[in-house]
Amino acid sequence: MRNRPIPEATVARLPMYLRSLLDLAEGRGVMTVSSEELARLAGVNAAKVRKDLSYLGSYGTRGVGYDVEYLLYQITRELGLTQDWPTAMIGIGNLGRALASYKGFAERGFRITALFDADDNVIGEEVGGIIVRHIDELKEAVAEEGLCIGIISTPPSGAQEVAEKLVDAGIKSILNFAPSHVNVPPDVNVRRVDLSVELQILSFYQQRTKAIETAREANRRLENQQTDRR
Amino acid sequence: MRNRPIPEATVARLPMYLRSLLDLAEGRGVMTVSSEELARLAGVNAAKVRKDLSYLGSYGTRGVGYDVEYLLYQITRELGLTQDWPTAMIGIGNLGRALASYKGFAERGFRITALFDADDNVIGEEVGGIIVRHIDELKEAVAEEGLCIGIISTPPSGAQEVAEKLVDAGIKSILNFAPSHVNVPPDVNVRRVDLSVELQILSFYQQRTKAIETAREANRRLENQQTDRR
DNA sequence: TGCGGTTTGTGATTGCACTCACAAGCCCGT
DNA sequence: ACGGGCTTGTGAGTGCAATCACAAACCGCA
Numbered sequence: 001m002r003n004r005p006i007p008e009a010t011v012a013r014l015p016m017y018l019r020s021l022l023d024l025a026e027g028r029g030v031m032t033v034s035s036e037e038l039a040r041l042a043g044v045n046a047a048k049v050r051k052d053l054s055y056l057g058s059y060g061t062r063g064v065g066y067d068v069e070y071l072l073y074q075i076t077r078e079l080g081l082t083q084d085w086p087t088a089m090i091g092i093g094n095l096g097r098a099l100a101s102y103k104g105f106a107e108r109g110f111r112i113t114a115l116f117d118a119d120d121n122v123i124g125e126e127v128g129g130i131i132v133r134h135i136d137e138l139k140e141a142v143a144e145e146g147l148c149i150g151i152i153s154t155p156p157s158g159a160q161e162v163a164e165k166l167v168d169a170g171i172k173s174i175l176n177f178a179p180s181h182v183n184v185p186p187d188v189n190v191r192r193v194d195l196s197v198e199l200q201i202l203s204f205y206q207q208r209t210k211a212i213e214t215a216r217e218a219n220r221r222l223e224n225q226q227t228d229r230r
Numbered sequence: 231m232r233n234r235p236i237p238e239a240t241v242a243r244l245p246m247y248l249r250s251l252l253d254l255a256e257g258r259g260v261m262t263v264s265s266e267e268l269a270r271l272a273g274v275n276a277a278k279v280r281k282d283l284s285y286l287g288s289y290g291t292r293g294v295g296y297d298v299e300y301l302l303y304q305i306t307r308e309l310g311l312t313q314d315w316p317t318a319m320i321g322i323g324n325l326g327r328a329l330a331s332y333k334g335f336a337e338r339g340f341r342i343t344a345l346f347d348a349d350d351n352v353i354g355e356e357v358g359g360i361i362v363r364h365i366d367e368l369k370e371a372v373a374e375e376g377l378c379i380g381i382i383s384t385p386p387s388g389a390q391e392v393a394e395k396l397v398d399a400g401i402k403s404i405l406n407f408a409p410s411h412v413n414v415p416p417d418v419n420v421r422r423v424d425l426s427v428e429l430q431i432l433s434f435y436q437q438r439t440k441a442i443e444t445a446r447e448a449n450r451r452l453e454n455q456q457t458d459r460r
Numbered sequence: 461t462g463c464g465g466t467t468t469g470t471g472a473t474t475g476c477a478c479t480c481a482c483a484a485g486c487c488c489g490t
Numbered sequence: 491a492c493g494g495g496c497t498t499g500t501g502a503g504t505g506c507a508a509t510c511a512c513a514a515a516c517c518g519c520a
Binding site for chain 4: 007008009010045047048051061062063064
């Protein structure tokens, strides 16, 4: 099991286990955790937890559980979070500003160390302690400062162009907050976070349950009518 | 096909098609679109597009493609976006403020119509044209104003409590931006957006490709040594 | 040392989603 | 009216992920 490639689905869950483990570690005294409890905390089922963790290696002890600290370290290492990945953000509008000063990133070890924009009115401004530079300085900055990850927080119309500039600068990992699809070479990894897509999905299910309720109600009324007639 | 339940994976892609179609519709003159082109725009493959759309019904014309306007309407309707879903946001901190004034929501038909917080310093403040109220007024507001969706943008420690209050107030759809898992009854739909989880996943793959490169380089050096010896 | 209770690690099974490949069906030009 | 060229819609096949279920292994205690 240990040497097989880790399934994508598992990788996507590792951060959740990591968070749950951090919570446990903070509450002092918790030395070990069972797959059952970790599952409850992370909101998945226990078998999945065990299988996921088994891809990393046999880090548990039968009859006891997993050592919190040790597991914490292993997941951190596996996710590549033992080193830090200097991150650039491009597009310092409303959303970009909020993200740049979002504490959640820093807490989880991601330092946004460079900000870029194309708008001269924004360039030179200081956001979260960092000066915004012109996008044309991107390539040079990547080379000099070892930037590894790019965050796109421009409006959708500019996303593709920015993505190309990031690729050109040598960046292989991109997080795209703009609600549009960007095309990149196959060796570049893009992940998209679309804030309103999630709302739209909620809307779908909300509508469906409402439709079901309405149908039930109609049914009930119909049945009542029939009962009345008899 | 038409009457089968729509697979979750398909529902999750409908918003992407919707966006691509909107782009096409804006560029005037585009009347029809093939699955091939829609696939390119949305960044998926054509067979998937056709299968996805076939779940909604036979809205295409063989030899021609899909009528943009008609398809647009059908997807909008299917996603429940023909009506609007008044949305409440709880937790008006850094992130909450940015989200509350994020134009992307409004552009896609989601109006955030009520803001709540627990901090007296924030209550009464106006954010994006809306007065922040105390969380205790939530239940009443939901009943009176027909709020359907709740967005949690508190720190992780407060998320569970807020979720319970939303459930208690009768809300069935929750979007959770706090990086923590919340427990709710099975008839409530929670979706989580964790901004840093995506970065962690990128980190994993970035590390892996870096490891592979390093290994290749080591190999190359080894091979060179062997060649030298001969 | 041996036993009972507990929890992991993992083969086996099931189910879901993606992909392929092609028949069915449409349009247009002749 | 009809044939050629496209494009959809969908059964069939494939692969991945989730779940089940149980043997293996560990701890503590007598």
